[in-house]
Amino acid sequence: MDIAVVGSGxxxxxxxxxxxxxxxxITFVDKSxxxxxSLKNASYDAYTPQTYNTITTDITMxxxxxxxxxxxxxxxxxxxxxKEFANRLKNHTKYHVLVIRSTVPPHTTRNILIPIVERISGxxxxxxxxxxxxxxxxxSNTAEDDFSRPWFILIGELDSRSxxxxxxxxxxxxxxxxxxxxEEAEFQKHVHNAFNAVxxxxxxxxxxxxxxxxxxxxxxxxxxxxxxESIWNPLYGLRDKGTFTKSSLMHDTQALIEWSKENGYxxxxxxxxxxxxxTHDALISDITAPKPIxxxxxxxxx
Numbered sequence: 001m002d003i004a005v006v007g008s009g010x011x012x013x014x015x016x017x018x019x020x021x022x023x024x025x026i027t028f029v030d031k032s033x034x035x036x037x038s039l040k041n042a043s044y045d046a047y048t049p050q051t052y053n054t055i056t057t058d059i060t061m062x063x064x065x066x067x068x069x070x071x072x073x074x075x076x077x078x079x080x081x082x083k084e085f086a087n088r089l090k091n092h093t094k095y096h097v098l099v100i101r102s103t104v105p106p107h108t109t110r111n112i113l114i115p116i117v118e119r120i121s122g123x124x125x126x127x128x129x130x131x132x133x134x135x136x137x138x139x140s141n142t143a144e145d146d147f148s149r150p151w152f153i154l155i156g157e158l159d160s161r162s163x164x165x166x167x168x169x170x171x172x173x174x175x176x177x178x179x180x181x182x183e184e185a186e187f188q189k190h191v192h193n194a195f196n197a198v199x200x201x202x203x204x205x206x207x208x209x210x211x212x213x214x215x216x217x218x219x220x221x222x223x224x225x226x227x228x229e230s231i232w233n234p235l236y237g238l239r240d241k242g243t244f245t246k247s248s249l250m251h252d253t254q255a256l257i258e259w260s261k262e263n264g265y266x267x268x269x270x271x272x273x274x275x276x277x278x279t280h281d282a283l284i285s286d287i288t289a290p291k292p293i294x295x296x297x298x299x300x301x302x
Contacts, residue, residue: 001169002057003027006081008035008046010143011101011136012063016044018147022172027057049084055092059166060085061099063136075112078102082113086120089129097130097165103193106186109133114158130162133182135189153177156185198269205269209260242284243277250277 001024005016008030016026028039028046039046062085064077078100089096098117100109114125123129133156138146153175157163163179170177180188203221210217230236244250253274260267 001025001059003169004029004052004055004057004060006030006060006062006085007064007077007102008032008039009063009065010140011138012061013039014138014143014147015061015063015101015136017144019169020044021148022169024169025057027052049081053088055088055096057096058094059097059099059169061101061134063101066102066104073103073105075104075108078104078113079116082116083120086117089117089121089123095129097132097162099132099134099166101134101136103135103189104133104186105190106183108186109156109182110158126159126162130165131158131182132156132162132166133185134166135185135192137192150175154185154188155179156182156188158182202269205267209265209267212265243280245277245281250274 003016003019003024004027005012005019006029008016008028012028012030016028020026026044028036028044029049029052030036030039030046031049033048036046036048062078062081064081066078067074085098100113104113109131114131117123117129118125121129125131135154135156137150137152150170150173153170153173155163155166155177157166157179160179167177167179206220207217210220225231253270257267257270257274260270
């Protein structure tokens, strides 16, 4: 299949080279002329947006960076790349699939990017072109290896036609593939990153205390990796079974917090976990409480 990869950073290069190894013909597009020259020297087709005016592929994957500035995500480069794609799509007569690989907040693709493409190109999403949001799970230091040996692929599709075309691209890989909506894919990438961040922060909090007490941190954490069901059972905590208030987890967690206070340690992360758990208890109680209804002029509860 012919695929254009827009953005030649770590994700774009790993994506393009990995797809080429799967037998696809790859065209790189990047605003950096230096990167274009480097890719050409490596025998790849590569262009700047100014020199790539006509769509020559079946799929376009946008992999430009979406950095944060002052805590807010910056979509400027993504919007620019989307507008450039829309201008190329304007005179394209065949069905084409746009794949967003850049990390974006939920609703970005449907509420911002698709309208840009439709307005500039005059084409209709789901009719003239398909749209997929496919999160990347590549680590910066091992991006190319990670792409070649993925552990999971998520396809957030506008419709089944869009998603099925992209799935064919990965048909040579022995990897689980799941199809969800565009918004679910956008949100999942943030859940993915946030969970990793929380896990790192939690163990750093525990590491500080263990080091202060001159305990063997590696031994403690290795034992935790072996004993904690939340580590060896990937589905632990994912099922909708409510909070942990009535379990021994609450008692033992509160006991550890009290011990830390008595010994001069501040467990901010663990404290926030208990606080949020209580908040969720209140929300669940409110959701499941009997709702008053009016029946024949009388107030009843169901």
